[in-house]
Amino acid sequence: MTKVCVTGGSGGAGNATIVDLLANGYDCVNLDVKPPKEQHCPFIETDMCDYRAVYEAMEGCHMLVHMAGNPHPDDDHWGAADRFRNNTVSLFNAFNAAAAHGIKRVVWASSETIFGFPFEKNAPPHVPLDETAEPAPQNGYAISKAVSEDIAKHMAKLYGMTFIGLRLSNVLYDDVEAVPSFQKIPGYWADPSHRKLNLWGYIDSRDTAKAVRLGLEAELEGSHNFAIAASDTIMIQSSRELIETCFPGTTKVHAVMTGRTGMLDCNKARILLGWEPEYQWQDVLGLNEDGSPAEPEM
Numbered sequence: 001m002t003k004v005c006v007t008g009g010s011g012g013a014g015n016a017t018i019v020d021l022l023a024n025g026y027d028c029v030n031l032d033v034k035p036p037k038e039q040h041c042p043f044i045e046t047d048m049c050d051y052r053a054v055y056e057a058m059e060g061c062h063m064l065v066h067m068a069g070n071p072h073p074d075d076d077h078w079g080a081a082d083r084f085r086n087n088t089v090s091l092f093n094a095f096n097a098a099a100a101h102g103i104k105r106v107v108w109a110s111s112e113t114i115f116g117f118p119f120e121k122n123a124p125p126h127v128p129l130d131e132t133a134e135p136a137p138q139n140g141y142a143i144s145k146a147v148s149e150d151i152a153k154h155m156a157k158l159y160g161m162t163f164i165g166l167r168l169s170n171v172l173y174d175d176v177e178a179v180p181s182f183q184k185i186p187g188y189w190a191d192p193s194h195r196k197l198n199l200w201g202y203i204d205s206r207d208t209a210k211a212v213r214l215g216l217e218a219e220l221e222g223s224h225n226f227a228i229a230a231s232d233t234i235m236i237q238s239s240r241e242l243i244e245t246c247f248p249g250t251t252k253v254h255a256v257m258t259g260r261t262g263m264l265d266c267n268k269a270r271i272l273l274g275w276e277p278e279y280q281w282q283d284v285l286g287l288n289e290d291g292s293p294a295e296p297e298m
Contacts, residue, residue, distance in 0.1 A: 003027040004216070005061035005103075007048060007094050008068030010036040012178065013109065013171050013208050017065055020209035026216075031057050032068065048090035055097040063216055064098045066091060066108035073118070073141060080140025087144035092151060099159040107215035110149055110165035110225055112264065113142035118197035123250040127199070127243060127257055130265035131167075131225055149225055156223040163222075164215035164273075169201040169229035169264060171208050174284050182284045185234045186291060192237060196246040199263035200233035204279035214273040229264040230277045236291045239263065260289060 004021055008014040009030030018028045018040050028041040031054070035043055044057045048068045058064070069087040074080040091108065098106055115129045116122055116136035125133075137143045152163035176183045188195050211228045235242060239257050256265075269275040281287075288294050 001025070001027045002062045003029065003060060004063045004065055005029055005031060005058050005098075006065045006067060007031045007046075007054075007090075008066070008109075009041075010034050010043070011067060011071075012173055012180075013168070013205055014065075014067040015040070016205040016209040017067065017212045020206070020213055021065075024213060026213075029057075029061065048093055049086060051093045051097070054093045055100060058094075058097045058101055058103075061098075061101065061103060062105075064094060064103050064106045064108075065212055065216070066094045066106065068094070069109065069144075070141075074139040084140045084144045087141070088147055088151070091148045095151060095155050095163075099155060099161060104161050105164075105216055106152070106161060107164040107166065107212050108148070108152070110167045111142065111145040112167050112169045112198060112201060112227070112229065113137060113139070114146050114149070114167055115227075115264070117142065117199070119199065119247075120197060123247040124199065124263070126252040126254060127239070127263045128254065128261070128265040129199075129227070129263060131227060131268055149223075153223040162220055163224070164218065164220065165223070165225040166208070166211055166215065166228045167225055167264075168208060169203040169227075169262075170198055171205050172202045172281075173205050182281050185281050185285065186287075188234060189236050189291060192235060192242050193246050195234060196242070200235050200239075200242060201229045201262055201264055202234050202281070203229050203277065204284070207275075207277045207279055210278070211269065211273065211275050214275050218273050220272060224272065226269040226273065226275075227264040227266050228269060228275070229262050229266055230280060231266075232260045232262050232280055232289075234281055235260065236289065
């Protein structure tokens with residue numbers, strides 16, 4: 001049985017990934033600095049910035065899913081340095097240990113922030129955005145992800161490995177206690193500017209997990225990066241209205257942006273990974289697109 005090392009498996013997206021992989025016939029081991037709330041597979045407490053510990057914990061694994069890292073935004077100037085160090089060192093350690101163990105397939109969590117998020121003092125040049133857009137990281141976290149994509153590219157060439165970087169949108173959970181929860185979405189509708197920082201995007205944790213699995217299975221070589229987001233936005237307003245309200249006169253809206261279409265174009269993932277988002281906030285919350293209660297199915 002194929003054994004997958006999942007770093008950061010105690011986090012929300014990492015846990016969802018482990019559950020999905022186990023359900024699809026994979027064996028997993030979770031490397032994290034903290035234990036999971038529910039243990040689905042063997043857990044090894046691991047400081048990802050300690051290379052020797054990472055190397056030893058990865059023994060016997062055939063594939064790597066790297067989800068570990070500090071996902072929080074830069075709240076202050078000083079925190080950015082620690083976040084950059086943690087994210088880049090932990091990623092290098094995971095990739096380097098995988099190479100040393102002969103692991104050839106790595107799927108890892110990059111970020112939508114590479115596209116220019118948070119859009120606070122800047123504006124997207126056009127929507128939708130896709131992987132051909134020039135990276136425009138705006139803070140320490142986003143820069144750590146941009147550097148990580150370069151690390152993946154170089155190590156793919158150096159070791160003949162395949163790296164699948166998932167530029168994940170804001171991962172949401174059907175859990176009222178989660179910080180990024182679906183249940184908070186109706187509270188955003190009155191003020192579109194509140195979530196313009198990531199262009200009102202999101203992705204269900206289950207769709208994230210499916211993208212990881214398909215990344216492990218895709219017939220690809222080298223280093224590739226993919227936008228991974230829901231097909232719509234979290235808002236009830238049309239996408240064109242959101243752009244015209246929050247970025248007037250600065251952002252070109254392409255003709256494909258109709259209705260509530262999401263601002264990230266995930267067509268590359270559809271073609272090369274065979275991935276399609278399955279879940280929308282309406283389904284999770286039992287609402288219609290306009291926010292009204294959905295009629296129960298008979």
